[in-house]
Amino acid sequence: MRLHLLALLAKEPAHGYELKQALEQTFGSAYPSPNIGQIYVTLGRLEKDGLVRAVGVEQSNRPNKKVYYLTAKGREHLTTWVDEPTEGPRVRDEFFMKLVLAPLTGIADRMALINRQRRHYLSLMSDLNDLLDRTSPTDRVAILLIEGAMLHLQADLDWLERCQEDLA
Amino acid sequence: MSTVLKTVNLVKIYQDGAIPVPAVRGVDLQVEPGEFVAIMGPSGSGKSTLVHMLGGLDARTSGEIWLDGKRVDTLSESAWALLRRKKVGFVFQFFNLVANMTVGDNVELPALLAGVSPKVARERRESLLGALDLTDRADAAPAQLSGGEQQRVALARALANEPSLLLADEPTGNLDSRNTRDVLRLLGEVHKKGQTIVMVTHDARVAALADRVVSLFDGEIADDGRIARRRTRTAGEVIDLR
Ligand SMILES: Nc1ncnc2c1ncn2[C@@H]1O[C@H](COP(=O)(O)OP(=O)(O)OP(=O)(O)O)[C@@H](O)[C@H]1O
Ligand SMILES: [Mg+2]
Numbered sequence: 001m002r003l004h005l006l007a008l009l010a011k012e013p014a015h016g017y018e019l020k021q022a023l024e025q026t027f028g029s030a031y032p033s034p035n036i037g038q039i040y041v042t043l044g045r046l047e048k049d050g051l052v053r054a055v056g057v058e059q060s061n062r063p064n065k066k067v068y069y070l071t072a073k074g075r076e077h078l079t080t081w082v083d084e085p086t087e088g089p090r091v092r093d094e095f096f097m098k099l100v101l102a103p104l105t106g107i108a109d110r111m112a113l114i115n116r117q118r119r120h121y122l123s124l125m126s127d128l129n130d131l132l133d134r135t136s137p138t139d140r141v142a143i144l145l146i147e148g149a150m151l152h153l154q155a156d157l158d159w160l161e162r163c164q165e166d167l168a
Numbered sequence: 169m170s171t172v173l174k175t176v177n178l179v180k181i182y183q184d185g186a187i188p189v190p191a192v193r194g195v196d197l198q199v200e201p202g203e204f205v206a207i208m209g210p211s212g213s214g215k216s217t218l219v220h221m222l223g224g225l226d227a228r229t230s231g232e233i234w235l236d237g238k239r240v241d242t243l244s245e246s247a248w249a250l251l252r253r254k255k256v257g258f259v260f261q262f263f264n265l266v267a268n269m270t271v272g273d274n275v276e277l278p279a280l281l282a283g284v285s286p287k288v289a290r291e292r293r294e295s296l297l298g299a300l301d302l303t304d305r306a307d308a309a310p311a312q313l314s315g316g317e318q319q320r321v322a323l324a325r326a327l328a329n330e331p332s333l334l335l336a337d338e339p340t341g342n343l344d345s346r347n348t349r350d351v352l353r354l355l356g357e358v359h360k361k362g363q364t365i366v367m368v369t370h371d372a373r374v375a376a377l378a379d380r381v382v383s384l385f386d387g388e389i390a391d392d393g394r395i396a397r398r399r400t401r402t403a404g405e406v407i408d409l410r
Contacts, residue, residue, distance in 0.1 A: 004409075027409075029401075029402070030402055030403045031402050031403060031404050031409065032401075032402045032404040111385075111390060115383065115390060115391035115393075118208075118381070118383065118391065119381070119391075119393055119395060119396070121372065122372060122375055122376050122381060122395045123376075123395050123396045123397065123398050124398065124400060124405065124406065125372045125373060125375070125376035126376035126377070126395055126397060126398075127397065127398055127399060127400035127401075128373075128376075128400070128403065128406070129352070129373060129376050129377060130397075131400070131401070131402070131403065142403075145403045145407065146403050147345060148403070148407055149403040149405075149406035149407050150372070150373055152406055152407065153372055153406055154371070154372045154373075157372050158370075161209075161210050164210065164385065164390075165210050168385070
């Protein structure tokens, strides 16, 4: 989340709640809404590292709010991130581990595991179908995010089929 | 309501080569009216063979096939042809469009053969071509179309006689994601209208539209079950942005 916040602050100074709203607007309803507590914790760390600085702004009949802005060091950090190549997705796959080790446990056979997993992926996919239907075509970031999720799920299913061919 | 489609211990062994190939090995399948069943499975697991037999396009080796309560595996080819005209639509994995007819006529013909009036046949042609973004291609010959376009024509053609049973073999195999979305929308509508669908597919988006998924493996049913709706609200369960 550090870099998301730095990127948003590169555009203009903002307070915590505005950052939350900006993230929601950018990624649309397709992505989980960020937790405001987490945003403040992250801002605190960025401040400690000298990447952002905060100024208090007085508000009538409310406690002061802190407006954050990017420091030169923060901008440099952000530029480095944008410029360097990004690591490919690293799949965290617990299922494959289960599948390979399952016969050792004697608890379930591989075919049963594969079948259950296929149903699980398909039900996720069916939810993404619904989500895509509900998402406005003008919400392009959200649409692309959902399509990306679908393509990843398709790859998971294809991999599952390969596992079935060779292991089951 | 009664079962639309039923197979009993259905077997297909191809004997045309030196060694017999058992492609379908004892499939028991039952499909209820209005159900949308997706058939998945690795290449060579017998999916095409199975749906070809269900559509009477390939003879079974043994076992039974029942359609709307009538035994059909014993029918003659001409009786099958009549049945397909009346109530079964078929989308082939490799299109099988009539080469010397325009795209529009390919779609219109099955409706005419099914006996609807020329006016209605023309209306269906237009609405199907429209739904699949093919209106501009109506006067082209199939050979002038891309694979994805031919695939959509094949689907339109199979739906033209409003079959009570649609059998489709990989109807989105050659489509990009925008065209797949058109096809998904159309299938969703067809399903809502109560037509029964049995569809072979590798595409998880299409399979996820189905009520039920049957997984074939080595010519046998390895899994047969409904797809649960989980109500995931975001893509965050699949992609974690960092
Ligand atoms: N006409 C034929 N003669 C002999 N063998 C055949 C014939 N048609 C298919 N087979 C064999 O039967 C098996 C099942 O083939 P089928 O076409 O039904 O598979 P499939 O599941 O549709 O595969 P794909 O996903 O590649 O389309 C394969 O081993 C195939 O080689
Ligand atoms: Mg096939």
